Amino acid sequence: MSPDRAPVGALFRRFRERLAVEGPNRLGGPGSRADHGPKVTASRVPLPGGAGPGARGGRATGADVARAEAEPGPSREAEPRRRRGGRAGGGEPLNVPPAEFTSYYGRPILKPPVWKWDIAAYLFTGGLAAGSSLLAAGGQLTGRPALRRAGRVASLVGVTASTYFLVNDLGKPSRFHHMLRVAKLTSPMSVGTWILTAFGPAAGLAAVAEAAPWLPERGLLGLGRRLLPPAGHAAGLVAAATAPALATYTGVLLADTAVPSWHEAYPELPAIFAGSALASGAGVGLLAAPTAQAGPARRFAVAGAALELWGAHRVENRLGLLSEPYATGTAGRLLRAGRALTAAGVTGALLGRRNRTLSALSGGALLAAALCTRFGIFHGGVASARDPRYTVVPQRERVDRRASEQD
Template identity: 60%
Template sequence: MTPREPRSDARHAKTFGRRKRRSREELMVPPAEFRSYYGRPVLKPPVWEWKVPAYLFTGGLAAGTSLLAAGADLTGRPALRRAGRTGSLAALLASGYLLVADLGRPERFHHMLRVAKPTSPMSVGTWILTAFGPGVGLAAVAEVLPSGLRRTLPGRLLRAAARPAGLASAVVAPAVASYTAVLLSQTAVPAWHEAHAPLPFVFTGSAAASSGGFAMALVPVAEAGPARALAAFGAATELVASKVLEKRLGLAAEAYTTGKAHRLRKWSERLTVAGLAGTLLGHRGRAISVAAGTALFAGSALQRFGVFEAGVASTKDPKYVVTPQRERLENR
C-alpha cells in the first residue's frame, strides 16, 4: 500500500460529504421543464386516415348485428334476423374495404394470412375476422335468396346451413367487437396505450349500442325488443367506461377532454344519452324507435372518431410521453 492512498480516501470522503449536504439544500432554480428539441414531437403522429376510425366503427357494427341475428333466429323474429344478417354482412364488407384501402400496398393484404402470430394483435385480429366472415356471408346470402331458388336443393341446403353458420359467427362476435381496442392500446401512442384497460369496454359498449340502434331504426317495434335491450346495455356500458377512462387515465386523459377529440366525444355522449332514453320509450311508437336508434348509431360513430383524434393529439405534445416516463422512474 502506498502512503498516498489513505489521503486520497480522505479527500474522497470529504468530497462525498459536501455533495451529500448540497443534495439536501433547496434548489435556487426550479428544474427545467422538458419539451423536446426545437419543439418537435417525440413520436410521429399516426399516418392513418379517416378510413381507420370508420373501420373501427363498422367492425363493431358487424359484430353486434350478427349477435342480434343469431338471437332473433333462435326466438322466431324473422324481421330482426333479416336486418341483422344483411346489416352484418354490409358492415363487414365495408370494414374489409376500409382496412385494405388504408394499407400502403392493398394488394398484399393476403400476406397477413401466411402466418399466425399470437403475440401480434394485428395477426390475431386478421384470423378473428377470417373466422367471423364466412358464417356472416353464408347466413346473409341465405336470407336474400330469391324465392325461386329457395325451393331447389342447393337453396334448401343453404338455408339449412344458415343457422349454424350464424351461430358460429355470433360466438366470435365479441372478439371482433373488442380486438380493435387491443390493437390500438398495443401501439406507442400515449392516449391509446394508457387506456388499455377501459378502452375494450368503451368499444364493446359502443358496438352494442350502434347495433341495437341500427336494428331499432329498421325493424318493426313488435320485434325490436332484443335490439332495445342490447342498445340500452351497450349505451350504459359505453357511457360508464368513457367516464372511467377520463378519471383514471392521468395526464393522458387531457387528450380525450380537450380539442377536437373532446368535441367529438361530447357530441357522442349527448347522442348516446338521448338514444338511451329513447330505448326506454321505443316500444311506444315507430318514430321514437327510429329517432333513438339513429342517435345511438351516430353517437357510436363519433365515439370511435373521438378516440382516434385523441390518439393523434397525444403524439403531437411531448409531455404525454416524457412526463409519465419520469413519474415511473421516480416511483422506482
C-alpha cells in the same frame, strides 16, 4: 529563436515573481467594472483605505503590498453567491433561466400514427358488423325474422366496409393476403386479421341465406333454396361466436401501441368498443325491425350504453394528464356528442316501445353515438402522440414513484 528574446521558462518565472509581489488584484478584484476587473499594471495596484501608488507617484513598494495583503477584503468566492439571480454592475445575469421542455430539437418524441380517417371508420364498421351479428343471432334464436334479417344484412355491409377500409390503409390488397401467411398470437394485428377472415365468410353466408325465399322452388336454384336456410342458421351462429372478438380486438390493437393515451387506457378500450358494438347493433334493430320484434335491440341498447359510458368516463378521469386529450379539442367534442347521443338513444328506445318513429330515431342516435365514440377515441390518441408532454411527464412521474418506493 531570436537572441534578444528571453526563453519561455524565464518569462514564466518573471511573471510568477511579479504576481507574488503585486498580489491577485492585478487581475481585477471585487468591485471592478463589469466584474471583469481592470487591466492593472505594475504602477496601478489598488490598496485598501484609498491608498495607492498614485499618491506616491511611483510603483507599489513592498510595504504597500504587505499592508494590502494584511487587511482582509471581500471574498472572491462569496461574491457570486451575493450576485446569484441578478445582475452585478450592469453585467449579464449569472443564473441560467428556467428551461421549458418542448422536445428534442423541437421534434415530437413519438411519431404520430400514420393512420387516417379510414382506420377510424374501420373501427366503427367492425363494431357495427359484430353488434349486428349478435343481434341477428338473438333474432334467430327467439323467432324474430325481421330482426334476424336486419342484423344479417347490416353485418355483411359492415364487414365488407371494414375489409375495404383495411385494405385501403394497407395500400395493396395483396398485403392483406400476406398477413395470413403467419398466425402470431402476440400480435393483435395478426389475430385481428384471422378473426376478420373467419367472421367475414360466415356473416356473408348468413346474409345470402336471407335471399333463399326469392329463389325458384325447382331445379338447381331450388336446391339452393332448400339448403341455404339451415346453412345460414349455422353460419349466423359461427359469426355470432366470433363477434365479441371482432368487436374488442381493435381496442387491444390501439392499446398495444406506444401512443400514450391509447396505451394507458388498455383496461377500458376493449370495454368501450364492446359497448359501442352492442349499441350500434341495437341501432340497426331499432331502425329496421318493427317495435313488436325490437325487444332484444332495446336490451342491447341498455347494455351497450352502460359499457360505453362507463369506459368513456374512466378514460376521461382515471388517466390523469393522459385523460386530457380525450376531454379537449376534436376528441373531446366527439366524445361529449357521443355521450349525449347515447343517452338520447337509450331514453328513446325505452320510451318508444310502441312508437315506430321514436324507436327509429333512437336507433339513428345510437348509430351516430357509436360513430362519434370511435372517432373520438382515435383523435384522442393521435393528439397525445403529437404533444411530447404526454410522453415525458408520465415517464418522469413513474420514475419518481419508483424511486420513492425504493427509498
